[in-house]
Amino acid sequence: MTSQKEREYQRKWRLENAEYRREYQKQWRENNKGKQSKYYKTWKLKNPWKAGARYRKHKLSEAQFKELKESQKGLCAICQKPQVARKGKSRELAIDHDHRTGRVRGLLCDPCNLLLGYVENHLERFQRLVMGFEKYLNNSKLGT
Structure with missing residues (x-):
């Protein structure tokens, strides 16, 4: 088989046998606890620039x-709170960066990262929201 035909065959097989593959992988992980994490830690030490998408990106x-995490004391650069756990699992802070330049600005918790992304993509709408909210606050103070 040519490499193209082989890839097509493998892709088709994976799609047709998705449930089998999930069960097989689940069973393998249960039978080999620690083996995968030990392998990954060793690989990570040998390949520091490849160890995770965020580092490559x-x-x-x-x-x-x-060093960046320690400089922020493990807290979000915006709200100064630690990262929130999701589904009982702790997570690292997200790396905030300028999408135009790629320059890293700091580490953010998920809520602040999502909010900042929204604000950057919808700046005019966010400015109108802030002005409307300030107007509401000023009016409610007058009525008090």
Whole structure:
């Protein structure tokens, strides 16, 4: 088989056997607890620039990320709170960056990261919202 035909065959097989693959992988993880994480830790040490999409995307080494996190005391750069756990799992702060330049600005919790992304994409709407809210606050103070 040519490499193209092989890829097509494998893709088709994976789609047709998705449930089998899920069960097989689940069983493998249960039978090999610790093996995968040990392998990943070793690989990560040997491949610091490849260890995770955020490091490749932002060109931050593990040490640089750790230094940035320590400089912020593990807190969000905006709200100064720690990252919220999702579904009982702790998560790292998100790397905030300028989408035009790629320059890293700091680390953010998920709520602040989502809000900042929304504000950047809808700045005029957000400014109108703030003006409307200020107007509401001023009017409610007059009525008090």
